[in-house]
Amino acid sequence: MKPVILDVDTGIDDMMAIAYAAHSPELRLLGLTTQFGNISSEVATRNTLYVLEMLGQGDVPVYAGASKPFRRADVLGDAKHVHGEDGLGGALRGASPTGRAGSMTAAEFMVDQVRRMPGEITIIAVGPLTNLALAIEADPEFVSLVDEVVIMGGAATVPGNVTPYAEANIHSDPEAAAFVFRSGLPITMVGLDVTMKTLLPRTRLQEWRSDGTELSRFMADAADFYMDAYENFNPGIGGCALHDPLAVGVVIDPSFCKIVAMPIEVDTEDGAPALGQTRVNETGTAAQSPSIHVCVEVDAERFLAHFMSRVV
Ligand code: BDR
Ligand code: CA
DSSP, X not given: OEEEXXXXXXXXXXXXXHHHHHTOTTEEEEEEEEOSSSSOHHHHHHHHHHHHHHTTOTTSOEEEOOSSOSSOSSOOOOOHHHHOTTSSXXXXXXXXXXXXXXXXXXXXXXXXXXXXXXXXXXXXXOSXXXXXXXXXXXXXTHHHHOSEEEEEOOOSSSOOSSSSSOOXXXXXXXXXXXXXXXXXXOEEEEOHHHHTTOEEEGGGHHHXXXXXXXXXXXXXXXXXXXXXXXXXXXXXXXXXEOHHHHHHHHHHOGGGEEEEEEEEEEOOOTTOTTTTOEEEOTTSOTTTSOEEEEEEEEOHHHHHHHHHHHOO
């Protein structure tokens, strides 16, 4: 069992990633860390606690993290138009969790855990990279104590989703992303190159609806909302992208993707159209464009079958 910390901004596809991870015997969830991104940090924390309780995993600790970017004073925006006011497409129906977040911050928890288990922990980061940046800044040895970081974010070979250049998680905190990418952490990037190919078709929702469990109902309601948003931006797409679940999938079985090392830089130029872009820079120095493991192809059919067999 691989010990993992899942860093989320829960979010509909984050919720799917949590359920997929919680139901996967290859992984041991040490804790979940939350932050701003799709919605505020408070809402992300509430949603994460609620989803874990619904999964019967209320004993997995949750730690609240960043409520604003690493270097900027203000949040650049949210994704309520994709994930709903409650972040879960209205599926919460006003419910709230019974548990509370732990007393450490997300970054403190990450540091604490990698110090207890040096070289063993995989961090799966599926929101902005702010908590990770704060952990690196807090502990000079953090980078050498982590086994691997798998991030959902960025794009190396395809356009962005929040702007023509940038993917949402990187765009939410470009300075944190640049700091994390240049830190020397062993990073695998699960970006739009592959996640836009792992679509959950709307036709599959019927399987969850006919299941009749609270979890399946919740998953179907939230996914319905998410698919409507996808249809708005990509008419005719017929489903939604399984961004965050694919990052979990790559930790369970890296052979879902073809992974290639590439020199990647993050655009942090304020006001520039490409702010938050992750691009391949063959001519940059290793400090500017460190080599990152980038997922460039995915066996979408095999991944989707695996995800569907576990998520509810
Ligand atoms: C990423 O942005 C968020 O909206 C999703 O949860 C995912 O992590 C996709 O670009
Ligand atoms: Ca996310």
